[in-house]
Amino acid sequence: MSMTETFFPINDLLRRKFQTGVIIIGLALCVASTLFVFSLGNGMGVATFATTENKLTPGFAIVFSRFVILAEILVFTIGIVTISFLTHTMMSQRIKDVGLMKAAGCPNDVVFSYFMNELVIVTLASCSLGVVLGILADYVSGGALVGMGLQVIPWQINPWVVLAIFAAFVLLSLIVGTRPILAATRVRPAVALSPSFSYGLSRESDFKGVAKAGLTAKIAIRSLFRRKSASFQIILCLTSVFILVTVSVAGGIIANETTGAWIERAVGKNVVLIAHHEMTIQYELLMSKFYTGAPEPQFNYTSGKYLVSDQILSNLSLMAGLRIDPRLVLEAQINEVQGFVFGQQTSETITVGDSRKGTSLIVGVEPDKVLSQWFLNGNFLVKNETSDAVIGDTLAAKMFSQPLNQSLKLLEQTFQIAGVCLDPINGGNVTYVPLETLQSVMGVSEPNIVMVEISDGINRTKVLDELRKTVNAIDPEFEVSELDETLNKQSGFLEHLWSAVMLLPVLSLAAVTLCMASYVTLVINDQREEFGILRAVGARPRMIIKIVMTQSSLILLSSWAAGLALGIITTVLILIPEPFFAGSTVLEIAGWLLAALGILLCSSLYPALRFARKPVINTMTHQ
Amino acid sequence: MKNEELAVWGLLLCKAYPVGNIQIEVLKNVDVSIEKGRFTVISGDSGSGKTTLLNVIGGIDRPTSGKVVVLGEDLNAQDEDSLAAFRCSKIGFVFQSYNLISTLTVAENVGFPMEWLRKPTDYVEKRVQELLAMVGLGARAEHFPFQLSGGEQQRVAFARALANNPPLLLVDEPTGNLDRRTSAQVAEILNALKDEGKTVVVATHDEGIVKAADQLLHLEEGMLTSVDD
Numbered sequence: 068m069s070m071t072e073t074f075f076p077i078n079d080l081l082r083r084k085f086q087t088g089v090i091i092i093g094l095a096l097c098v099a100s101t102l103f104v105f106s107l108g109n110g111m112g113v114a115t116f117a118t119t120e121n122k123l124t125p126g127f128a129i130v131f132s133r134f135v136i137l138a139e140i141l142v143f144t145i146g147i148v149t150i151s152f153l154t155h156t157m158m159s160q161r162i163k164d165v166g167l168m169k170a171a172g173c174p175n176d177v178v179f180s181y182f183m184n185e186l187v188i189v190t191l192a193s194c195s196l197g198v199v200l201g202i203l204a205d206y207v208s209g210g211a212l213v214g215m216g217l218q219v220i221p222w223q224i225n226p227w228v229v230l231a232i233f234a235a236f237v238l239l240s241l242i243v244g245t246r247p248i249l250a251a252t253r254v255r256p257a258v259a260l261s262p263s264f265s266y267g268l269s270r271e272s273d274f275k276g277v278a279k280a281g282l283t284a285k286i287a288i289r290s291l292f293r294r295k296s297a298s299f300q301i302i303l304c305l306t307s308v309f310i311l312v313t314v315s316v317a318g319g320i321i322a323n324e325t326t327g328a329w330i331e332r333a334v335g336k337n338v339v340l341i342a343h344h345e346m347t348i349q350y351e352l353l354m355s356k357f358y359t360g361a362p363e364p365q366f367n368y369t370s371g372k373y374l375v376s377d378q379i380l381s382n383l384s385l386m387a388g389l390r391i392d393p394r395l396v397l398e399a400q401i402n403e404v405q406g407f408v409f410g411q412q413t414s415e416t417i418t419v420g421d422s423r424k425g426t427s428l429i430v431g432v433e434p435d436k437v438l439s440q441w442f443l444n445g446n447f448l449v450k451n452e453t454s455d456a457v458i459g460d461t462l463a464a465k466m467f468s469q470p471l472n473q474s475l476k477l478l479e480q481t482f483q484i485a486g487v488c489l490d491p492i493n494g495g496n497v498t499y500v501p502l503e504t505l506q507s508v509m510g511v512s513e514p515n516i517v518m519v520e521i522s523d524g525i526n527r528t529k530v531l532d533e534l535r536k537t538v539n540a541i542d543p544e545f546e547v548s549e550l551d552e553t554l555n556k557q558s559g560f561l562e563h564l565w566s567a568v569m570l571l572p573v574l575s576l577a578a579v580t581l582c583m584a585s586y587v588t589l590v591i592n593d594q595r596e597e598f599g600i601l602r603a604v605g606a607r608p609r610m611i612i613k614i615v616m617t618q619s620s621l622i623l624l625s626s627w628a629a630g631l632a633l634g635i636i637t638t639v640l641i642l643i644p645e646p647f648f649a650g651s652t653v654l655e656i657a658g659w660l661l662a663a664l665g666i667l668l669c670s671s672l673y674p675a676l677r678f679a680r681k682p683v684i685n686t687m688t689h690q
Numbered sequence: 691m692k693n694e695e696l697a698v699w700g701l702l703l704c705k706a707y708p709v710g711n712i713q714i715e716v717l718k719n720v721d722v723s724i725e726k727g728r729f730t731v732i733s734g735d736s737g738s739g740k741t742t743l744l745n746v747i748g749g750i751d752r753p754t755s756g757k758v759v760v761l762g763e764d765l766n767a768q769d770e771d772s773l774a775a776f777r778c779s780k781i782g783f784v785f786q787s788y789n790l791i792s793t794l795t796v797a798e799n800v801g802f803p804m805e806w807l808r809k810p811t812d813y814v815e816k817r818v819q820e821l822l823a824m825v826g827l828g829a830r831a832e833h834f835p836f837q838l839s840g841g842e843q844q845r846v847a848f849a850r851a852l853a854n855n856p857p858l859l860l861v862d863e864p865t866g867n868l869d870r871r872t873s874a875q876v877a878e879i880l881n882a883l884k885d886e887g888k889t890v891v892v893a894t895h896d897e898g899i900v901k902a903a904d905q906l907l908h909l910e911e912g913m914l915t916s917v918d919d
Contacts, residue, residue, distance in 0.1 A: 183884075282794075282802050289793035423741040600789040603750050604803055604850070605778020607771050681769075 076185035089588060091193040093153050093581035097146040098197025098236050099204060100577070104142040104497040105228055106205040129323045134318060137637070141311040145579065148304040149235055151243045153585055156297060165252060174218045175252050182248045185565065190240040190357055194233050200228070210280045248668060280374050287617035290594060301586045302626050305667070308579040309630020310637065317353065317656040318638035324652055327558045329442040333490045334554050335520065340530065341383070341538055342516040343373045344546045350396065351515060354553045368397035372544065374513040379545065382537050388525040392438045393514035395431035399477060400424060401498060403466050406473035427462055429477060431514070432503030438520050445471050447484030453504045456482035461495030462486040480508045491557055519547075576663060580670040581618070587674040590618055598678070599687030608679035612672075619671035627664050696759075697858055697889040698724040698726040703756035705742050705912075716742045717753070717789050718912040723907065724891060726857070731885040731900050732893045734909035740893035741862055743909065747891065748749065748781050748860045749773045762860060778806050782851030786863040790835040795847050796822065796854070803853045821849035841872030843903040848879055859883060861892040865899070873898070 080087045114625065168178045289296045334354070340347060349366050367373075375393065383391050403423040407416050434448040441447070441457075447453050456475055463470040470484045490497055506512060521530050534547045591598070593634055598611045678686070705717040716739045724730050732740045741814050745751035746758055750763045758765045768776065777783070790799050797818050804814045805890045825845035827838075835843055844864060851859055860878070865873035877898050883890050884902065892899055900906065906918040 261730065282798075282805055286791065286793050552820065596789070597791050598794070600785070600791060602774065603748070603777065603783055603785075603789075605774050605776075605806055607774045682751070684745055687750070 076188055077643070079181075080185060080188065083513055084592060086585075086588060086592075087189065089581055089585045090153050090156075090189055091196065093585055094193035094236075094240065095149060095197035095200055096189070096577050097149045097153075098194050098232060099200035101142050101146040101236075102198060102201030102229060102232050103204045103208070104139055105232065106201070106225075126462065134314070134322065137314055138311060141170070141307060141314065145304065145307045145311060146236065147239060148300065148307055149579060150240050152297070152300040152304050154513075155243055155247060155300065156585055157568065165248070179252045186244040186248065190237055190244070194237050194240070195500065197236070198229055198233055201232075212554050217375075249452060260479050281616055283613045287598075287614050287621065288435050288595075290590065291618055294590075294593065297586065297620065301583070301622055302629075304438075305583070305623065305626030306578060306630045307631070309660075310634040312576060312636055312639060313631050313634020313656075313660060316659040316663075319634060320652055320656055323562055327562075329489050330557050332440040332442065332683060333488070333492070334550055334557070335438045335518065335526070336551070336554065337521060337551050339519045339521070339534070340516060340548050340550055341379070341519060341534070341545060341652050343376070343542075344545050345549050346373045346515055347546055351550075351553055353396075353493045354550070355556065356492075361404075366398070368515060369509060369511050373515045374511070375515060375517055375545075376513065378541050378542065379538060380514075380517065382541065383519065383534075386530070386537070388522040388530065390436070390438060390520040390522070391434065392436045392511060392518040392520070393502065394516050394518065395509070395514045396500055396516055397429050397505075397509065398426060399429050399509075401427050401466075402476040404474040404476050405479060406469060408469065408472050420473045423466045425462070425466050426496075427458075428497045429505065430492075430497060431502035433502045439490075440519050441488035441490055443486045443488050445484070446499055447486055447488075448499060452485075454480065454482050454503050455485040456485055457486040457499040459490045459493070459495035459497035462488055462498065465496070472646075477505075480504065542653060553579050570644050576666065580667055583623075583667050584670050584674055586622070587615060587619055587671045590615060591674055591678045594680075595686060599683060599685075602683045602686060611679050612675045615675035615678075616668075616672065619668065619675075623664060623667055623671070627651065627660070631660060639649060696723050696890070697726040697728075697761060698722060699759045699779060700724065700753075701901075702759045703743070703746060703753045703758060705739070705746060706754045715729045716912050719745070719756070720909075720912070720914045722747075722907065722914065726887065726889050727887045728889060728890075728904040730882070730891045730905040730907060731903035732909060733895065733900060734893065737911075738909040739912040740909055744860050744862050744891065744893050748783055749777055750753070750783075776859070778803055780856050780858060780897065782854070782856040782859040784844070784847045784859070784861040784864055786853045786866055787794055787836075788840070790843055790846055790850075792835050792837055795832050795834055796827060796838070797888045799835065800849045800853055803850065815842055817853065819850075821852055822846075824852075825849045839840055841868050841875065844868060844876060845879070848876075852883075857889060859888055859890045861890065861894075863894055864892065865896045877902070 099594070165178055165182065168181070172415055303484050340350060342350060346368075349368075380391070380393065383389060405418050405420040405422065408419055409415070410417050432448065434452075435450050436446070443457070445457070447457055456477075457476070458467070458470060467473050467475075467484070470487050474481050476482075477498070477500065482498075482504075488499070489495070502514065519534070521527050531547065531549075538545045538547055594614075596612070600608075602608070602611065695879045698720040700720060703717050703720040704715065705724070706713040706715045709715075720739075720743065722743070722829075732743060734740050742751065744754050746765075747760060749760070749768070752766065760776075763776060763780075765773065765776075790796075791802075792804065800821055803816060803819045818826065818831070822831055825848055827842060827845055827849070830838065830842065835846070838846065844867075848864075851861075864876045864880070868876065873896060877896070880890060880892065880899060881902060884904075892903075894900065906916075907914060907918040908918075
């Protein structure tokens with residue numbers, strides 16, 4: 068073998084195919100997953116926010132964007148920790164060889180060049196491969212997501228981002244990898260050759276309780292303690308991954324259910340709409356604006372034919388088991404009215420807001436009859452407050468600076484803003500005011516839609532039939548329609564978005580799976596001779612597997628528990644206000660997270676099985 | 691000689707290792723028979739195949755061809771699990787480089803082969819004390835291997851090899867890494883084992899040990915060139 072500074076590293080890497088392969092693929096996946104998440108997150112974000120005005124309301128979009136940003140931060144952190152772990156591991160495994168070369172008289176600078184060149188080759192190869200894989204993953208998944216009808220702008224690769232990620236990871240690998248090489252070239256050969264140098268063999272375990280454990284646990288735990296640095300790094304790496312998986316999976320599911328619940332509360336479940344058939348179509352269009360972004364046509368809401376007659380209302384009020392919520396829906400221009408707040412330090416009065424104008428959907432409701440229960444900031448309308456208003460979150464974001472300290476003007480009537488609600492109707496561009504006030508302002512005496520909730524205890528089909536007959540008998544142009552289909556479409560749209568978020572940790576999980584395999588390979592290499600002795604003295608192959616699996620399980624379970632706890636705390640306390648989830652959700656989340664744990668456990672099993680199949684004599688000699 | 695009187699019987703044993711495209715023959719048609727209760731020394735230059743022969747006899751390595759029967763068991767016919775159980779109960783190994791488990795204390799290193807045979811804890815503790823006292827390391831039971839000298843580690847290795855009271859003891863270069871005084875202590879242990887009537891096979895160059903042998907097998911470039919009784 069040629070010992071030039073170029074050929075030695077190449078030959079050395081080629082000879083150790085498995086270890087080299089694991090390191091290169093692991094590093095490449097780190098780079099790829101970071102690139103993928105940045106790009107896909109950006110693509111999803113751009114697509115989502117570009118259409119926010121017409122689709123997702125800011126209240127929903129903010130929860131979604133928080134997830135994407137957090138996923139990006141976590142994936143980058145995982146990338147850094149993984150790269151640090153893998154390069155450190157790769158170089159730590161070579162410390163003995165450094166000692167051997169120095170003992171044989173090889174000058175320090177030549178030894179340093181050999182291993183630095185090896186590090187540079189591995190780093191450049193893996194980062195380049197990572198960039199290719201990342202771009203490919205983004206291209207394929209972006210296309211697939213668009214095919215699934217998701218809001219993603221595919222192929223949003225920014226060459227500067229690619230270059231920045233490539234450079235960051237190359238630099239980081241070189242810096243982290245150089246440390247153990249430098250450390251090894253600085254120490255005396257005898258010390259570098261000693262096993263106590265690389266993994267702290269000369270330090271006894273601090274954990275005295277181990278003495279009472281069984282043989283397998285004793286060897287496993289003490290081995291973990293003696294390579295504290297590597298164990299700590301892999302735990303940190305896995306914890307970050309489990310936080311990411313928990314936030315993406317648990318958060319995705321909880322956010323999906325919570326936002327779904329917000330919509331359900333705003334629209335109302337099992338609610339039917341009674342209106343003129345043209346009005347029904349228009350109302351459904353307004354509802355679907357949230358997920359289709361379809362603009363509503365010009366529509367004369369207050370046309371006489373759309374108004375609900377007194378006869379219909381009085382007949383409905385005679386039917387048992389119904390809750391009736393009459394509404395007047397129309398579109399009108401509103402004006403922002405400035406408000407005043409007291410300065411916290413100076414006690415001066417500060418003017419907030421401007422005098423912006425805009426068109427909003429105006430909905431007049433009877434506060435004590437409203438069926439919806441919005442997710443609210445502030446308060447809803449109350450019966451005797453005739454000049455209060457509640458606005459949708461999109462309107463609040465577009466037209467008001469501090470909505471709860473401001474008012475709005477509709478025609479000549481001023482309304483004090485009491486609350487801001489999350490409502491999918493008209494994409495959140497909505498204003499709720501008292502029905503009576505709206506009727507007097509607009510000069511309209513009747514509502515134009517009636518929402519009806521059928522009580523749980525009674526036969527729904529029968530009541531619906533009766534409703535249809537009653538309404539048709541009075542005015543055949545009017546119809547009774549169920550809103551559940553629209554509600555399901557809205558929930559389905561949110562589910563699509565969240566399932567895209569749940570894709571984000573996949574590549575990180577793949578990278579860390581290899582990281583785990585690499586760690587187990589390190590464990591086996593480190594304990595190879597001892598495993599050989601154990602087998603020579605009479606241990607069965609499965610005992611070696613048990614020792615390795617005990618170590619992997621301890622690492623995995625501690626990271627899993629920490630990641631799970633931090634992930635849940637992050638999700639429930641920071642990302643989603645007022646989280647909503649059912650008992651079955653907890654089981655679903657547990658299933659996903661256990662699957663992630665299982666994948667990592669299996670990945671750690673492979674090197675152990677591979678090793679256990681080797682003949683005893685091969686395990687006793689370090690290869 | 692009847693087969694049941696033999697501790698080790700090997701016929702036409704060959705062992706070759708592939709190195710690239712070349713096969714390196716380490717053992718070439720070795721016929722070997724060792725009687726029970728005898729003290730046998732395998733001698734030969736470095737690379738002559740002494741350690742490989744010991745490994746084949748101990749079931750750590752399998753011959754490329756040939757038959758090996760140890761204590762009545764045909765080792766070629768056994769799978770890895772059976773071989774492991776056989777080594778644990780019937781064979782005591784002392785390796786050239788001591789090969790103690792660095793994460794276990796001296797007492798644990800001696801005790802673990804007994805744990806595998808599910809011996810009661812009280813028995814294991816008593817036996818460990820007995821064996822450590824025999825090799826003069828009773829006071830070092832709770833130390834870790836890195837806290838011992840080479841000679842002390844070698845004596846722990848002997849204690850471990852004797853843990854399950856195996857009928858056959860295989861010892862590889864026991865004095866190769868030791869000074870003269872410590873080598874003499876090891877020779878004393880071997881003599882004591884010989885007096886106990888154990889079958890002991892030692893691969894060594896050490897003149898002192900060679901002189902005490904009942905049987906001397908000499909290997910040269912993988913071939914058994916002489917057998918002296």
